Amino acid sequence: MPLVSVSRAAKLFQVSRPTLQRALKSGAITGEKSSAGGVELWQIDTAELARLYPLRKSEGGNLPRQDAQIGPPVDVAKTSEVSPLSDEVVRGLEGQLQAVKEELAAALAVSEERRRLLDEMVKALPRPAEPEKPRRGLWDRLRGR
Numbered sequence: 001m002p003l004v005s006v007s008r009a010a011k012l013f014q015v016s017r018p019t020l021q022r023a024l025k026s027g028a029i030t031g032e033k034s035s036a037g038g039v040e041l042w043q044i045d046t047a048e049l050a051r052l053y054p055l056r057k058s059e060g061g062n063l064p065r066q067d068a069q070i071g072p073p074v075d076v077a078k079t080s081e082v083s084p085l086s087d088e089v090v091r092g093l094e095g096q097l098q099a100v101k102e103e104l105a106a107a108l109a110v111s112e113e114r115r116r117l118l119d120e121m122v123k124a125l126p127r128p129a130e131p132e133k134p135r136r137g138l139w140d141r142l143r144g145r
Contacts, residue, residue: 003032003043012046013053020044028052 006024010017023029024042029052031044085093136145 002046004046004049006042006044009044009046009049013049015053023052 004012006017006020009015009020020029021042024031024044029044029048031042031048034041034043
């Protein structure tokens with residue numbers, strides 16, 4: 001996987017640099033340390049970062065493209081040789097898809113009903129009482145405070 005600097009990792013994963021430094025020091029993530037001109041620089045594998053922190057930027061090209069291929073390269077000529085699915089398999093998959101859609105619709109209806117009930121319950125809760133103002137003493141009342 002591609003290696004990135006601590007600064008670049010902080011920008012990509014929106015994590016502070018001190019947090020990344022602590023994670024490196026504690027061993028929560030691993031990285032490669034290199035020295036350039038007397039300065040130690042850490043290079044962190046993006047897979048290590050993704051294991052702990054979700055990638056928060058939605059840009060398409062935010063990761064370096066060193067080893068971007070996953071698995072063996074696909075031969076385009078061989079992909080056209082794949083036989084189409086039989087009609088029976090397609091009908092079975094369409095039936096499964098329809099069943100899942102129905103389950104999803106039912107689950108959404110239940111969640112909306114629960115949300116409505118929760119909203120009603122929250123509205124029915126008593127509001128907290130206003131705190132009492134402290135009573136003023138005799139001297140405060142005489143002085144006009």
